[in-house]
Amino acid sequence: MTMPLLIRPRTTQRLATALLWVATGATVGLLLFIVGFVLKRGAGALSWEFLFSSPRHSGALGGILPTVVSTVYVSAAAVIVAAPLGVAAAVYLAEYTKESRLTRFIRSGTEALAGIPSIIFGLFGFAFFVTTLGMGWSIMSGGLTLGLMILPTVIRTSEEALRAVPQYYRDVAQSLGASKWQSIRSVVLPAAAPGVMTGVVLGIGRAVSETAAVIFTAGVALKMPWSPFDSARTMSVHFYTLTMEGISDDMAYGTAAVLVMTILFINLAAYGLMNRLTRRYR
Amino acid sequence: MMMMIARARSWAATARLSDEGIERVLRYAALSAVSTLALITLFILREGLPVVFDRGPLAFLASVKWAPSRGDFGLLPMIVGTAVVTVGALVIGLPLGLAGAITLAELAPPKARQFLKPLIELLAGIPSVVYGFIGMELLVPFIRDGGGLGGPGYSALAASIILGIMVLPTIIGISIDALEAVPKSYRDGSRALGATQWQTITGVVLPAARNGIVAAVILGMGRAVGETMAVIMVAGNAVQFPDSILAPVRTLTANIALEMSYASGPHAQALFATGIVLFVVSLTLNGIAGRVRAVKPFKVDKRQPTT
Amino acid sequence: MTSGAPAPDAVMIDIRDVTIRYGENLILRPTTLQVDAGTIHGIIGPAGSGKTSLLRSINKLSVERDGATVTGTITVAGIDVLSQRGDGLAALRRQVGIVLATPQPLPRTIFENVAYAPRIAGVREGSTLRDMVEHALKAAQLWDEVADRLDLMATRLSGGQQQRLCIARALALRPSVVLLDEPCSALDPITTRRIEDTLVSLAPDVTVVLVTNNIRQAQRIATRTSFLLMGELIETAPTARLFADPAESRTRDYLEGRFG
Numbered sequence: 001m002t003m004p005l006l007i008r009p010r011t012t013q014r015l016a017t018a019l020l021w022v023a024t025g026a027t028v029g030l031l032l033f034i035v036g037f038v039l040k041r042g043a044g045a046l047s048w049e050f051l052f053s054s055p056r057h058s059g060a061l062g063g064i065l066p067t068v069v070s071t072v073y074v075s076a077a078a079v080i081v082a083a084p085l086g087v088a089a090a091v092y093l094a095e096y097t098k099e100s101r102l103t104r105f106i107r108s109g110t111e112a113l114a115g116i117p118s119i120i121f122g123l124f125g126f127a128f129f130v131t132t133l134g135m136g137w138s139i140m141s142g143g144l145t146l147g148l149m150i151l152p153t154v155i156r157t158s159e160e161a162l163r164a165v166p167q168y169y170r171d172v173a174q175s176l177g178a179s180k181w182q183s184i185r186s187v188v189l190p191a192a193a194p195g196v197m198t199g200v201v202l203g204i205g206r207a208v209s210e211t212a213a214v215i216f217t218a219g220v221a222l223k224m225p226w227s228p229f230d231s232a233r234t235m236s237v238h239f240y241t242l243t244m245e246g247i248s249d250d251m252a253y254g255t256a257a258v259l260v261m262t263i264l265f266i267n268l269a270a271y272g273l274m275n276r277l278t279r280r281y282r
Numbered sequence: 283m284m285m286m287i288a289r290a291r292s293w294a295a296t297a298r299l300s301d302e303g304i305e306r307v308l309r310y311a312a313l314s315a316v317s318t319l320a321l322i323t324l325f326i327l328r329e330g331l332p333v334v335f336d337r338g339p340l341a342f343l344a345s346v347k348w349a350p351s352r353g354d355f356g357l358l359p360m361i362v363g364t365a366v367v368t369v370g371a372l373v374i375g376l377p378l379g380l381a382g383a384i385t386l387a388e389l390a391p392p393k394a395r396q397f398l399k400p401l402i403e404l405l406a407g408i409p410s411v412v413y414g415f416i417g418m419e420l421l422v423p424f425i426r427d428g429g430g431l432g433g434p435g436y437s438a439l440a441a442s443i444i445l446g447i448m449v450l451p452t453i454i455g456i457s458i459d460a461l462e463a464v465p466k467s468y469r470d471g472s473r474a475l476g477a478t479q480w481q482t483i484t485g486v487v488l489p490a491a492r493n494g495i496v497a498a499v500i501l502g503m504g505r506a507v508g509e510t511m512a513v514i515m516v517a518g519n520a521v522q523f524p525d526s527i528l529a530p531v532r533t534l535t536a537n538i539a540l541e542m543s544y545a546s547g548p549h550a551q552a553l554f555a556t557g558i559v560l561f562v563v564s565l566t567l568n569g570i571a572g573r574v575r576a577v578k579p580f581k582v583d584k585r586q587p588t589t
Numbered sequence: 590m591t592s593g594a595p596a597p598d599a600v601m602i603d604i605r606d607v608t609i610r611y612g613e614n615l616i617l618r619p620t621t622l623q624v625d626a627g628t629i630h631g632i633i634g635p636a637g638s639g640k641t642s643l644l645r646s647i648n649k650l651s652v653e654r655d656g657a658t659v660t661g662t663i664t665v666a667g668i669d670v671l672s673q674r675g676d677g678l679a680a681l682r683r684q685v686g687i688v689l690a691t692p693q694p695l696p697r698t699i700f701e702n703v704a705y706a707p708r709i710a711g712v713r714e715g716s717t718l719r720d721m722v723e724h725a726l727k728a729a730q731l732w733d734e735v736a737d738r739l740d741l742m743a744t745r746l747s748g749g750q751q752q753r754l755c756i757a758r759a760l761a762l763r764p765s766v767v768l769l770d771e772p773c774s775a776l777d778p779i780t781t782r783r784i785e786d787t788l789v790s791l792a793p794d795v796t797v798v799l800v801t802n803n804i805r806q807a808q809r810i811a812t813r814t815s816f817l818l819m820g821e822l823i824e825t826a827p828t829a830r831l832f833a834d835p836a837e838s839r840t841r842d843y844l845e846g847r848f849g
Contacts, residue, residue, distance in 0.1 A: 013478040152315055175759075
């Protein structure tokens with residue numbers, strides 16, 4: 001071996017490492033830039049009045065209150081659908097079955113559902129909830145559609161959380177006279193709660209940021225919704241409309257800032273919950 | 283104390299439902315995702331298939347003309363448009379994503395990883411309308427004026443760049459899982475033979491994680507194919523075969539979202555038919571990713587006794 | 590309930606022709622064994638001899654939790670264990686407490702750990718619960734150390750305290766049998782002695798089955814001792830005789846440290 005051959009791998013190593021870090025730095029920089037840009041440009045429009053007053057002139061003036069309320073309602077409806085179903089499904093997969101053809105079938109179905117584009121959920125929700133079931137463009141239609149869309153997220157995260165609970169919790173509970181379900185209810189689920197909550201919170205995040213699936217199911221009515229069967233325009237949809245119809249750049253930036261801050265908050269909450277879970281079993 | 287008593291009561295109440303009954307209820311819940319998938323399939327097909335049979339599948343898949351008012355429903359431009367921006371997204375997203383995954387899984391000290399990983403996951407949480415908006419406000423003008431590239435700015439290039447960023451969390455997240463699944467002994471063995479870290483990564487770790495990384499790329503493709511709002515906002519949406527990456531394109535998703543609000547009759551059905559194409563592509567990509575991921579490059583024979 | 594002094598020499602646990610399998614693997618060959626009421630019965634043998642599986646079969650935990658197949662009959666206080674399901678099994682488990690190898694408190698307070706079994710059994714009244722917790726903690730000789738901090742998370746206790754808490758938890762419903770699976774394997778000698786004292790103090794009221802890797806422990810406190818080797822019950826005898834004059838050469842080899 002000659003000297004140059006000995007040095008070259010080290011040079012390559014240094015060069016490659018530097019390039020990798022630069023690429024990663026670019027990714028992170030991009031993220032910080034996007035968030036920073038939206039928050040900075042939107043800061044001008046932000047005020048309590050913006051959040052808590054109704055829009056005028058299609059949103060060119062005034063605030064975004066009805067869209068905030070609509071977002072809360074639609075997301076809440078989605079969670080009411082997805083959380084119980086998803087957690088129950090996860091309990092079945094993690095606690096009641098061994099790997100079998102049925103569980104593989106359920107798992108691959110759940111994975112496939114996770115990969116379906118949101119616009120397809122929009123089409124489906126429109127054909128099924130809005131038209132066939134006659135719910136019209138409404139909080140119900142939007143919430144149910146989003147609920148089914150975030151179902152895989154809730155199932156997957158909850159199943160992981162349940163599997164992270166030490167086996168002996170179940171041994172102990174059942175050896176003390178608890179039935180299988182009692183041991184799950186009283187010991188396993190409480191222990192897995194932070195992880196389950198992470199899944200639910202991530203699901204809420206997806207519901208809040210979703211546009212394609214809600215626009216054709218919850219509709220675009222820019223007014224305060226009063227009943228579950230009222231049409232509602234969520235923040236994301238409102239933001240999309242403001243932008244595409246060129247109604248007001250200021251209002252669009254303001255709405256984007258609120259949206260991004262909401263998502264930041266939701267992700268922080270999910271991250272905090274996840275940390276609590278991993279700390280517990282370290 | 284009240285709470286303790288209330289809790290005891292609720293436990294006792296659950297005991298009344300038999301374990302078998304509860305198991306049955308849970309099993310139905312577990313089938314909810316599969317049932318949803320079946321319902322979606324049913325409704326998309328029910329709404330979309332009639333017009334496909336009416337005009338013949340070729341009129342959809344092989345025709346270049348999309349003029350709903352005249353009953354022309356050729357999807358080929360949109361299929362090509364989707365393919366172009368998806369490939370474009372991978373050209374941008376794959377190197378960046380893979381670099382990010384390698385950095386986080388192999389190079390970054392644990393402290394940095396703990397901080398960077400959730401940050402990159404946050405990328406996935408940002409609403410797609412916000413990506414689209416950033417593209418409209420910054421990228422499109424830059425392509426049109428600032429970069430001297432010309433064209434309308436709203437283009438396959440703009441869509442590719444935005445999608446390339448949007449697929450990063452998918453590619454990074456799943457690739458990291460694949461890299462972390464490579465046994466530590468592989469790395470130790472390689473380093474013990476005198477290989478540098480970079481040689482170890484390219485020679486040992488990446489080949490061992492190959493399947494997982496391929497799955498990550500395919501799932502990233504699925505994400506790009508299915509993205510709607512961000513693409514609509516920057517792609518220009520003209521129904522045409524793009525003659526350059528600076529020309530506007532329309533994707534399958536954009537086709538549905540743009541026209542759904544006013545379509546009716548055969549036109550609406552044609553949009554559902556667009557959905558069928560999209561649905562089949564998504565399921566296929568997902569299926570392939572699942573298969574690829576399930577194949578373990580380093581098989582451990584479990585029948586051998588461990589001690 | 591059968592607590593209180595049982596008739597001398599009454600058989601509390603009757604194990605007849607019991608085999609245990611995990612799938613194709615035979616873990617325990619046909620085994621017959623009686624445990625007298627109110628005694629401490631030691632089960633010794635090297636790792637992998639089937640001790641734990643046998644112990645976990647006495648409350649059917651091996652079947653329900655580990656997926657074992659158990660044949661033969663096991664009766665505890667006249668109740669056929671292996672045929673119990675649902676409520677019957679729950680009732681049986683209230684009569685048969687178990688303590689596992691490493692201390693395994695539930696992630697709750699000291700009070701809630703001990704109160705778990707009574708709550709599951711439907712005890713609601715606060716004062717009754719407090720009495721039961723106090724009695725169990727006293728029986729496990731932990732009361733003096735924790736009486737003023739019952740709201741402390743159980744995971745904050747020391748290892749020895751946690752294991753005595755687990756014993757207290759198993760005693761909360763005043764069971765007639767307590768099964769212990771190498772309860773001191775993770776503990777230091779002084780703590781081990783404390784737990785042995787606790788077990789001896791239980792003995793007249795409670796039948797104790799003690800699986801242990803530590804043959805000296807069996808020698809110190811067991812009334813009778815069984816020796817298991819590779820899924821076979823080699824012999825059972827009064828502890829003093831087993832150690833002084835084993836009937837089987839394999840027992841002697843084990844006691845003298847030739848294997849295991």
